[in-house]
Amino acid sequence: MGKKGFTSTVFPVETISIGGTDEQVVKGGRDKFNLLAAGFAGIKQIGVIGWGSQGPAQAQNLRDSLEGTGIVVKVGLRAGSDSVKKAGEKGFTEENGTLSEMFEVIKEVELVILLISDAAQVENYKEIFAAMKPGATLGLSHGFLRGHLDSIGEEFPGGIGVIGVCPKGMGPSVRRLDEQGKEISGAGINCSFAVEQNPNDNAVDIALAWAIALGAPYVFQTTLRDEYKSDIFGERGILLGAVWGIVEALYYVLTMSGNFSKRDAFRSTVENITGPISRIISAQGIIGLYQQFQGKEKEIFEKAYASVYSYAYVLLMEIYDEVASGNEIRSVVMAGERLKNYDMSKIDRTEMWEIGDQVRKDRSELALDPLTAGIYAGVMMAQVDLLKEKGHCWSEICNESVIEAVDSLNPYMHYKGIAFMVDNCSRTARLGTRKWGPRFEHVVRLEAIPTYYEDGEQTKNIDELVFESFRNNPVHQALAVCATMRPAIDISVVG
Amino acid sequence: MGKKGFTSTVFPVETISIGGTDEQVVKGGRDKFNLLAAGFAGIKQIGVIGWGSQGPAQAQNLRDSLEGTGIVVKVGLRAGSDSVKKAGEKGFTEENGTLSEMFEVIKEVELVILLISDAAQVENYKEIFAAMKPGATLGLSHGFLRGHLDSIGEEFPGGIGVIGVCPKGMGPSVRRLDEQGKEISGAGINCSFAVEQNPNDNAVDIALAWAIALGAPYVFQTTLRDEYKSDIFGERGILLGAVWGIVEALYYVLTMSGNFSKRDAFRSTVENITGPISRIISAQGIIGLYQQFQGKEKEIFEKAYASVYSYAYVLLMEIYDEVASGNEIRSVVMAGERLKNYDMSKIDRTEMWEIGDQVRKDRSELALDPLTAGIYAGVMMAQVDLLKEKGHCWSEICNESVIEAVDSLNPYMHYKGIAFMVDNCSRTARLGTRKWGPRFEHVVRLEAIPTYYEDGEQTKNIDELVFESFRNNPVHQALAVCATMRPAIDISVVG
Numbered sequence: 006m007g008k009k010g011f012t013s014t015v016f017p018v019e020t021i022s023i024g025g026t027d028e029q030v031v032k033g034g035r036d037k038f039n040l041l042a043a044g045f046a047g048i049k050q051i052g053v054i055g056w057g058s059q060g061p062a063q064a065q066n067l068r069d070s071l072e073g074t075g076i077v078v079k080v081g082l083r084a085g086s087d088s089v090k091k092a093g094e095k096g097f098t099e100e101n102g103t104l105s106e107m108f109e110v111i112k113e114v115e116l117v118i119l120l121i122s123d124a125a126q127v128e129n130y131k132e133i134f135a136a137m138k139p140g141a142t143l144g145l146s147h148g149f150l151r152g153h154l155d156s157i158g159e160e161f162p163g164g165i166g167v168i169g170v171c172p173k174g175m176g177p178s179v180r181r182l183d184e185q186g187k188e189i190s191g192a193g194i195n196c197s198f199a200v201e202q203n204p205n206d207n208a209v210d211i212a213l214a215w216a217i218a219l220g221a222p223y224v225f226q227t228t229l230r231d232e233y234k235s236d237i238f239g240e241r242g243i244l245l246g247a248v249w250g251i252v253e254a255l256y257y258v259l260t261m262s263g264n265f266s267k268r269d270a271f272r273s274t275v276e277n278i279t280g281p282i283s284r285i286i287s288a289q290g291i292i293g294l295y296q297q298f299q300g301k302e303k304e305i306f307e308k309a310y311a312s313v314y315s316y317a318y319v320l321l322m323e324i325y326d327e328v329a330s331g332n333e334i335r336s337v338v339m340a341g342e343r344l345k346n347y348d349m350s351k352i353d354r355t356e357m358w359e360i361g362d363q364v365r366k367d368r369s370e371l372a373l374d375p376l377t378a379g380i381y382a383g384v385m386m387a388q389v390d391l392l393k394e395k396g397h398c399w400s401e402i403c404n405e406s407v408i409e410a411v412d413s414l415n416p417y418m419h420y421k422g423i424a425f426m427v428d429n430c431s432r433t434a435r436l437g438t439r440k441w442g443p444r445f446e447h448v449v450r451l452e453a454i455p456t457y458y459e460d461g462e463q464t465k466n467i468d469e470l471v472f473e474s475f476r477n478n479p480v481h482q483a484l485a486v487c488a489t490m491r492p493a494i495d496i497s498v499v500g
Numbered sequence: 501m502g503k504k505g506f507t508s509t510v511f512p513v514e515t516i517s518i519g520g521t522d523e524q525v526v527k528g529g530r531d532k533f534n535l536l537a538a539g540f541a542g543i544k545q546i547g548v549i550g551w552g553s554q555g556p557a558q559a560q561n562l563r564d565s566l567e568g569t570g571i572v573v574k575v576g577l578r579a580g581s582d583s584v585k586k587a588g589e590k591g592f593t594e595e596n597g598t599l600s601e602m603f604e605v606i607k608e609v610e611l612v613i614l615l616i617s618d619a620a621q622v623e624n625y626k627e628i629f630a631a632m633k634p635g636a637t638l639g640l641s642h643g644f645l646r647g648h649l650d651s652i653g654e655e656f657p658g659g660i661g662v663i664g665v666c667p668k669g670m671g672p673s674v675r676r677l678d679e680q681g682k683e684i685s686g687a688g689i690n691c692s693f694a695v696e697q698n699p700n701d702n703a704v705d706i707a708l709a710w711a712i713a714l715g716a717p718y719v720f721q722t723t724l725r726d727e728y729k730s731d732i733f734g735e736r737g738i739l740l741g742a743v744w745g746i747v748e749a750l751y752y753v754l755t756m757s758g759n760f761s762k763r764d765a766f767r768s769t770v771e772n773i774t775g776p777i778s779r780i781i782s783a784q785g786i787i788g789l790y791q792q793f794q795g796k797e798k799e800i801f802e803k804a805y806a807s808v809y810s811y812a813y814v815l816l817m818e819i820y821d822e823v824a825s826g827n828e829i830r831s832v833v834m835a836g837e838r839l840k841n842y843d844m845s846k847i848d849r850t851e852m853w854e855i856g857d858q859v860r861k862d863r864s865e866l867a868l869d870p871l872t873a874g875i876y877a878g879v880m881m882a883q884v885d886l887l888k889e890k891g892h893c894w895s896e897i898c899n900e901s902v903i904e905a906v907d908s909l910n911p912y913m914h915y916k917g918i919a920f921m922v923d924n925c926s927r928t929a930r931l932g933t934r935k936w937g938p939r940f941e942h943v944v945r946l947e948a949i950p951t952y953y954e955d956g957e958q959t960k961n962i963d964e965l966v967f968e969s970f971r972n973n974p975v976h977q978a979l980a981v982c983a984t985m986r987p988a989i990d991i992s993v994v995g
Contacts, residue, residue, distance in 0.1 A: 443938030
């Protein structure tokens with residue numbers, strides 16, 4: 006099903022001008038919660054299946070937001086799952102009728118929100134489809150299953166609705182911001198939505214209600230195919246793979262230079278990105294980051310940006326091709342088979358991350374590092390430009406390349422380190438981070454940094470076109486528009 | 501076509517006992533050159549298409565070996581190719597009738613040896629098939645085109661023979677060893693051969709003649725499918741990707757430890773592998789490397805081996821799955837499209853490789869490093885064990901995982917550095933090295949080395965099973981058998 010605009014009989018649809026294009030959006034917030042019952046008309050029970058990253062967040066946010074509507078939120082888990090206890094601690098129990106074996110739940114609810122791992126979806130989708138009530142709606146939180154069905158030439162079954170509501174942040178952020186919002190003014194994580202099958206003509210309203218109940222500040226339209234491409238690509242890029250690769254490379258370069266203690270190298274790289282760089286981009290955009298620098302530091306930023314941009318773009322093209330061709334989805338499915346026999350290894354066993362633990366315990370004032378900022382901005386912009394080239398809408402680009410990074414993932418990395426951030430995303434994301442992070446490390450260490458030093462530190466040989474295109478990029482206006490629709494509070498992950 | 505044993509009316513076929521199995525082989529050498537005309541019966545002209553890595557080597561070796569037989573070796577190149585001049589310098593010219601536009605050559609010869617890049621094969625295979633004379637034979641030097649046709653559900657056309665002769669070494673080695681052999685006793689690079697289509701019942705003899713004319717010490721049978729799996733996998737593993745990743749990681753670890761100068765770190769890692777470690781494995785096998793160490797050094801080797809083995813095995817499983825599923829071939833084809841617009845970047849622009857240039861200019865006695873040796877042997881053995889698990893024959897395993905490394909590729913790396921070695925292989929290999937090398941770097945730096953240091957340097961906690969399996973591995977006998985059939989001289993790449 007294509008993306009051709011949408012109407013809603015329940016929620017007000019607005020048209021915004023963003024990055025030189027028009028997009029339809031629905032704004033969320035607590036003042037819209039009185040519309041949720043109408044949006045979910047016909048739905049008596051919602052089944053949230055799975056308790057990984059998104060499961061706990063969505064089950065709790067939905068239950069909180071739907072209080073008083075009479076709609077019951079039930080959690081469905083594999084028989085004997087370790088998560089039964091965890092769900093119980095959050096109030097989902099067999100005793101109170103809100104926890105059951107997953108197929109029991111799937112059989113009885115009108116909306117199945119399927120948040121089990123991608124591998125488990127691939128393994129169980131036929132049984133899940135068969136168990137659903139006729140006319141019920143299948144809800145996905147990203148397009149992986151659509152991509153898998155594409156890769157094997159299959160379709161969703163007729164007679165059920167199929168929608169996507171895809172929060173542009175990790176599960177813990179979806180929960181944390183919504184909790185914070187209760188006490189202040191309403192906050193959460195932006196969501197895209199997609200309608201893939203709409204047999205009862207109610208799919209748009211259900212999707213919008215779902216997104217608003219999660220706490221989305223605003224909701225924009227996509228397709229499941231655009232979603233899986235941008236999502237699987239984005240997490241392999243700047244959201245997880247690239248940010249990890251960048252900091253591993255820069256930490257190496259700075260410590261090997263002999264001019265930095267290991268502690269200072271960590272502060273100039275990891276701490277810089279997850280702290281001040283992310284905070285400034287969140288508030289003032291990527292262009293706002295650039296505007297922090299003057300004189301010599303501005304030259305360093307520009308040179309670093311220009312040194313990395315084209316190498317990162319080439320790697321990002323490769324990742325996009327791998328995702329769009331189905332290769333990456335086949336890889337994840339094959340990895341699922343192998344992972345039955347061994348665990349995924351830890352990614353933070355080196356000295357660098359021990360030093361990070363010390364740095365986090367003993368924080369002090371930190372100056373922006375123009376080299377790190379330029380490299381990070383260069384990779385981020387390469388991702389923005391590639392997604393635009395591939396036809397994604399500005400809301401998707403901004404959320405998948407910038408907002409999710411600076412407002413969801415990086416704050417968790419700032420709080421607890423790289424492994425905590427990566428391992429609180431989906432297994433598909435964890436696999437992709439381990440696969441592509443090392444490539445970004447090489448882009449920075451073997452390509453960008455040697456280029457940076459090739460002509461000394463003078464900026465005269467910078468590719469002016471590259472930097473000119475940065476200054477004039479429509480993403481800056483697009484991010485400013487998104488900022489007007491962002492949560493009124495910053496995420497606070499300590500607590 | 502399966503692999504079911506073979507007979508030859510021209511060349512003596514022997515059965516050898518290797519690694520506990522029987523394999524049929526044909527031994528080469530200059531004393532067999534008098535059989536080449538009979539092996540090539542019916543072939544008046546051989547067209548060598550392409551002038552990349554294998555092209556120059558095979559064209560020259562064939563011409564030399566066939567001197568006096570009346571069989572003409574012609575080179576075919578794209579119109580306007582830069583390689584026309586290079587081929588001319590080696591005596592292949594339009595004037596003397598041994599150089600022409602590639603389709604002109606394909607149309608007139610009885611054996612087309614297709615050595616253009618994999619990307620060019622993918623782009624031109626239909627025209628090439630159509631241009632061949634009925635009854636002619638298509639010769640491939642690895643199974644990539646078979647894999648590509650598999651991935652798109654196509655077949656070779658009927659009416660032509662299709663064979664593979666696959667030298668287990670880079671083009672420059674194929675040429676260099678054959679040249680050396682002229683003056684001493686006969687030498688070259690082992691080849692596998694495969695018969696895919698055999699309409700005239702002469703395919704086995706043509707393949708054997710081709711391999712022996714290249715200078716192969718011995719020839720063993722495979723299928724094009726086994727060949728592309730082991731070949732594409734092997735070069736992503738220990739032959740190129742893994743060896744590069746290992747040395748990048750170990751150089752990092754040693755320099756960051758503060759106990760090594762950069763020069764000493766390079767000597768303990770890169771120089772150790774490409775120099776003494778490769779020489780000892782070449783002469784005495786992997787078990788012979790282990791036997792060099794005593795006491796404390798032996799413990800370091802064992803602990804390093806056990807620390808890396810299982811992590812490397814997991815990554816190698818992933819690579820094998822990617823190759824066998826067709827993903828890797830699709831990736832190479834997609835990269836070919838992207839490479840029309842940019843060049844592949846250099847991989848030796850960092851300080852480490854500048855230090856390597858200095859080390860190579862000023863060589864001195866070098867002690868074996870047990871840590872480097874243990875890591876290298878652990879990764880190599882993981883590859884050996886995985887190929888056995890996947891059903892490859894011992895000749896293929898030994899040549900693709902050990903002999904090609906220590907007798908062909910590593911000596912070139914020792915001579916001119918990493919980029920020279922990698923960039924003198926096929927583009928498919930270059931792409932794979934850039935893709936998987938960083939993953940091996942992470943296996944060593946983020947997994948093996950932290951594991952190595954976890955319990956101090958005592959060996960008491962080594963996984964004894966892993967090491968026991970090394971000591972009793974049938975590969976040691978298999979390599980000893982291969983050694984009896986190896987060239988009587990070592991490759992000398994200086995000169």
